[in-house]
Amino acid sequence: GFSECLQEWAELDKDYQHLQEIHRQYKQKLEEVSKLQTSCSSGISRQRKKIKELAVSLEECKRNPPPEHLSPDDALTIADIQDCISERSSAFLEMEAFLPTKNGLYLSLVLGNVNVTLLNKQAQFAYKDEYEKFKLILTVILLFFSFTCCFVFSYRALDAMFNFLLVWYYCTLTIRESILINNGSRIKGWWVFHHYVSTVLSGVMLTWPEGVLYQMFRKQFLTYCMYQSFVQFLQYYYQSGCLYRLRALGEGHNMDLTVEGFQSWMWRGLSFLLPFLFFGHFWQFYNSITLFKMSQLPNCKEWQVAMCGCSYMVLFLGNFLTTLGVVYQKYMN
Amino acid sequence: GFSECLQEWAELDKDYQHLQEIHRQYKQKLEEVSKLQTSCSSGISRQRKKIKELAVSLEECKRNPPPEHLSPDDALTIADIQDCISERSSAFLEMEAFLPTKNGLYLSLVLGNVNVTLLNKQAQFAYKDEYEKFKLILTVILLFFSFTCCFVFSYRALDAMFNFLLVWYYCTLTIRESILINNGSRIKGWWVFHHYVSTVLSGVMLTWPEGVLYQMFRKQFLTYCMYQSFVQFLQYYYQSGCLYRLRALGEGHNMDLTVEGFQSWMWRGLSFLLPFLFFGHFWQFYNSITLFKMSQLPNCKEWQVAMCGCSYMVLFLGNFLTTLGVVYQKYMN
Ligand SMILES: CC(C)(COP(=O)(O)OP(=O)(O)OC[C@H]1O[C@@H](n2cnc3c(N)ncnc32)[C@H](O)[C@@H]1OP(=O)(O)O)[C@@H](O)C(=O)NCCC(=O)NCCS
Ligand SMILES: CC(C)(COP(=O)(O)OP(=O)(O)OC[C@H]1O[C@@H](n2cnc3c(N)ncnc32)[C@H](O)[C@@H]1OP(=O)(O)O)[C@@H](O)C(=O)NCCC(=O)NCCS
Structure with missing residues (x-):
């Protein structure tokens, strides 16, 4: 009825006043936050600069000690300060995890100057988790797609769609990985670069015209994919396992998990994974050799053959050496 | 000297304590802000839902008025409330400009669940400005590139690089435009879709193998580009002119600029631009017809010919009709 409507409206109006008040507060707080943000960021960079200068002066003091001043006590003080300094650098990193970071070159090219920093640990974790899930879903789709191209339909146009999907997938990965790095992930530069190379490779495969040579390489390419x-797929289980365990460690609410427990789980996962990885690297090497041989054939006119060969060689070298490096580094720790 | 170092360190330490305090405040405010954000967003959606229900009930009341209750005064009250309701909808939109928005499908696919809302007007303006500048720079690069391909070097591999750049450029535009829409730009859906179609078109051009047919279309394609x-280039001057003038209007600190002044500037710009635009649309139509004719040739085996023809036809129809629609809509206002 009408009176109920009026009553309803009065209530809504009261609610609305309240909402406006909240929104006013919100805008005010937002401004305060952005001011504090600026002063934190500039404070950190000022401290960093001064600390750097101080570190230099301290080294100076230690190397040419004015004998009347540098007692053993003083030497101890210097060592103390130097310890403090290295602690502070990590404290600054910790602080910066909550501050927006300037986008790198690639992100500013693709997205422009929009801020992609996630301002709390949960959001960062959720983002990484989503990235792994995204890779998983696309991996399954790509698996079916390559299977279809390989065994069911053999059309150049379908292959082109497959390669187009690959280009899109790798592009997207590079963007997401740049966002991850912006949010403090310690992902190695090579894995990101590897996705750039893969983008180019898939783009070149896309332009390879149908012909005898294309058909020669097609089966091998699709089975490799x-x-x-x-x-x-295997990597997903390893990486997301690491992610969840590391998070549980960091939050400390899972008492069963210790650093040693994590380490042993990681090594088990790695030693299962590594043979498959190295076989994949070997396959990349094999692809590259096959393509170089093809490019020597008298009827080879396509520039794509040599170009793909080079890309596979780059991928092989980079992946193989970086993986060795990672394992060595983990072993040393 | 050593004592200066000690003094410096003491000062740095004091500064550091202060910085820590600011950072603590900052984190606290950040949390408050995100709480207020949530309560604003949910408040708005709750209000929206209730207002929708109320509007229905009011309509009901007006249609079947219980005669004992609905005096002329009541009718006036209803009209008042209805006015208020439409005002509120725009107030909610205004409020939402400062609240983070959920990413649409495309952005969540490409970027994942990272928040790209710019939380103040200056940042939104700067982003749009940067988008226009980005288009300008890439336009100049693409102009030189197509000129080089057309008149200087005629290699299929160089053409492939040109098309690859186009694919990248259009992909980037779709991402940036999605971010703009997320930030409240009223850009028509077609212009975004038009960039998806252009991406596909450039991708297909990329896969078109060298041959008689490719060479037949090449010159026409490059001059079109x-x-x-x-x-x-012309469009840039018009769009960025609009942007700056609208901003000046919105901020109201330029007293010389009136709404009528803006309107007349806009119409002068548009009437200069429109002939060039329509000629471009006509050229798209012409490309499409050329390609359809080529696809009828007995020696045409490439699927790319018909596919590009269709894409140009879609581009022509969409661009032409949308531009007409925009002009008609502006004329009506
Ligand atoms: C060797 C390997 C298993 C080590 O993984 P790891 O134990 O997570 O390595 P790190 O400890 O150095 O990881 C550091 C960070 O980089 C990330 N990372 C490591 N390798 C990555 C990869 N290939 N892609 C994306 N991210 C990767 C990790 O998730 C971690 O992120 P975080 O800082 O946000 O937690 C992993 O690098 C890998 O799978 N590499 C092989 C890839 C390959 O060769 N592919 C081709 C096969 S045919
Ligand atoms: C017709 C035209 C000049 C009108 O421009 P306008 O006056 O800015 O149009 P509107 O008022 O509808 O603009 C609404 C919004 O969409 C944006 N916009 C309009 N056309 C756009 C386009 N083609 N690309 C990107 N953004 C566009 C405007 O910048 C504005 O953004 P804002 O809300 O953030 O301020 C413009 O749409 C245009 O240039 N279209 C032709 C494109 C074309 O046909 N290209 C092929 C040529 S060969």
């Missing part, structure tokens, strides 16, 4: 999806 | 860059 299938194998890669399979390895990516 | 040059013309398009030229039009984009």
Whole structure:
């Protein structure tokens, strides 16, 4: 009825006043936050600069000690300060995790100057988790797609769609990985670069015209893609396992998990994964050799052959050496 | 000297304590802000829902008035409330400009769940400005590139690089435009879709193998690209002019600029621009017809010919009709 409407409206109006008040507060707080943000960021960079200068002066003091001043006590003080300094650098990193970071070159090119920093640990974790899930879903799709191209339909146009999807997928990965790095992930530069190279490779495969040479390489390429999806699948279990365990460690609410427990889980995962990875690297090497041989054939006119060969060689070298490096580094720790 | 170092360190330490305090405040305020954000967003959606229900009930009341209750005064009250309701909808939109928005499908696919809302007007303006500048720079690069391909070097591999750049450029535009829409730009859906179609078109051009047919279309394609860059150049002056004038109007600190002044500037700009735009649309139509004719040739085996033809037809229809629609809509206002 009408009176109920009036009553309802009065209530809504009261609610609305309240909402406006909240929104006013919100805007005010937002401004305060952005001011504090600026002063934190500039404070950190000022401290960093001064600390750097101080570190230099301290080294100076230690190297040419004015004998009347530098007692053993003083030497101890210097060592103390130097310890403090290295602690502070990590404190600054910790602080910066909550401050927006300037976008790197690639992100500013693709997205422009929009802020992609996630301002709390949960959001950062959720983002990484989503990234892994995204890779998983696309891996499954790519597996089916390459299977279809390989065994069911053999059309150049379908292959082109597959390669187009690959280009899009790798592009997207590079963007997401740049966002991850912006949010403090310690992902190695090579894995990101590896996705740039893969983008170019898929783009070149896209332009390779149908012909005898294309048909010669097609089966090998598609089975390689299938194998890669399979390895990516295994990698997903390892990476997301690491992620969840590290998070549980960091939050400390899972008492069963210790650093040693994590280490042993990691090594078990790695030693299962590594043979498959190295076989994949070997396959990349094999692809590259096959393509170089093809480019020597008298009927080879396509520039794509040599170009793909080079890309596979780059991928092989980079992946192989970086993986060795990672394992060595983990072993040393 | 050593004592200066000690003094410096003491000062740094004091500064550091202060910084820590600011950072603590900052984190606290950040949390408060995110709480207020949530309560604003949910408040708005609750109000929206209730207002929708109330509007229905009011309509009900007006249609079947219980005669004992609905005096002329009551009818007036209803009209008043209805006015208020439409005012509120725009107030909610205004409020939402400062609240983070959920990403649409495309952005969540490409970027994942990272928040790209710019939380103040200056940042939104700066972002749009940067978008226009980005288009300008890429337009100039593409103009030189297509000129080089057309008149200087004629290699299929260089053409492939040109098309690859186009694919990248259009992909980037779709991402940036999605971010703009997320930030409240009223850009028509077609212009975004038009960039998806352009991405596909450039991707297909990329896969078109060298041959008689490719060479037949090549010159026409490259001159078309040059013309398009030229039009984009003109468009830049119009769009960024609009942007700056609208901003000056919105901020109201330029007393010389009135709404009528803006309107007349806009119409002068538009009437200069429109002939060039329509000629571009006509050229798209012409490309499409050329390609359809080519696809009828007995020696045409490439699927790319018909596919590009269709894409140009879609582009022509969409651009032409949308531009007409925009002009008609502006004329009506
Ligand atoms: C060797 C490997 C298993 C080590 O993984 P790891 O134990 O997570 O390595 P790190 O400890 O150095 O990881 C540091 C960070 O980089 C990330 N990372 C490591 N390798 C990555 C990869 N290939 N892609 C994306 N992110 C990766 C980790 O998730 C971690 O992120 P975080 O800082 O946000 O937590 C992993 O690098 C890998 O799978 N590499 C092989 C890839 C390959 O060769 N592919 C081709 C196969 S055909
Ligand atoms: C017709 C035209 C000049 C009108 O521009 P306008 O006056 O800015 O149009 P509107 O008022 O509808 O603009 C609404 C919004 O969409 C944006 N916009 C309009 N056309 C756009 C386009 N083609 N690309 C990107 N953004 C566009 C405007 O910048 C504005 O953004 P805002 O809300 O953030 O301020 C413009 O749409 C245009 O240039 N279209 C032709 C494009 C074309 O045909 N290209 C092919 C040529 S060969």
